[in-house]
Amino acid sequence: MVRHTELSENHNFRGGPKRYRKRGPVQWEGFKMVKFGLQFKATLENVTNVRPVGEDFRWFLKLKCGNCGEIPEKWQYVTLVESVPLKGGRGSASMVQKCKLCARENSIDILGDTITPYNAEDSENYKTMVQFECRGLEPIDFQPQAGFAAQGAESGTQFPEINLQEKDWTDYDEKVSESVGIYEVTHQFIKC
Numbered sequence: 001m002v003r004h005t006e007l008s009e010n011h012n013f014r015g016g017p018k019r020y021r022k023r024g025p026v027q028w029e030g031f032k033m034v035k036f037g038l039q040f041k042a043t044l045e046n047v048t049n050v051r052p053v054g055e056d057f058r059w060f061l062k063l064k065c066g067n068c069g070e071i072p073e074k075w076q077y078v079t080l081v082e083s084v085p086l087k088g089g090r091g092s093a094s095m096v097q098k099c100k101l102c103a104r105e106n107s108i109d110i111l112g113d114t115i116t117p118y119n120a121e122d123s124e125n126y127k128t129m130v131q132f133e134c135r136g137l138e139p140i141d142f143q144p145q146a147g148f149a150a151q152g153a154e155s156g157t158q159f160p161e162i163n164l165q166e167k168d169w170t171d172y173d174e175k176v177s178e179s180v181g182i183y184e185v186t187h188q189f190i191k192c
């Protein structure tokens with residue numbers, strides 16, 4: 001009996017009695033929950049408050065299976081509108097998917113409260129725009145598309161429909177007779 005306890009604590013003894021599996025860091029079906037921050041970076045010209053609009057905003061991502069390393073070729077998107085229950089009453093996620101290679105069920109959830117606008121003072125610096133809570137997978141690439149909005153830095157003029165797929169966007173603010181733009185859009189992921 002004593003020997004079993006030592007095994008489970010010292011060696012993360014997976015095959016041990018059920019009650020010993022509950023020890024250690026928070027886990028779900030054997031893999032951890034990890035938060036990743038999507039950091040946005042761009043050069044802003046006369047605009048601020050660059051943000052994704054609405055719960056149906058599509059975050060286009062490439063996701064890597066943490067178990068086998070598989071990365072599906074196509075872009076996948078998650079939105080705040082979609083919510084799938086997790087097994088075992090562990091809440092919900094924006095997307096649950098089975099890896100095509102190893103068949104493990106992974107999930108990703110958008111943490112809506114973490115969505116933060118990118119402002120004039122953030123220009124040319126990385127800033128976390130959103131966090132994703134992931135189980136068993138890792139976001140490795142992001143493709144901004146339609147659905148962004150911004151406003152004139154001084155004028156407050158609204159620019160409600162911005163598409164960043166080309167990594168550059170430009171317009172004209174008639175209120176103050178100035179050109180406006182979002183240039184050289186790039187990103188990185190960090191572990192939170």
Ligand SMILES: [Zn+2]
Pocket residue numbers: 065066067068069070099100101102103104
């Ligand atoms: Zn896999």
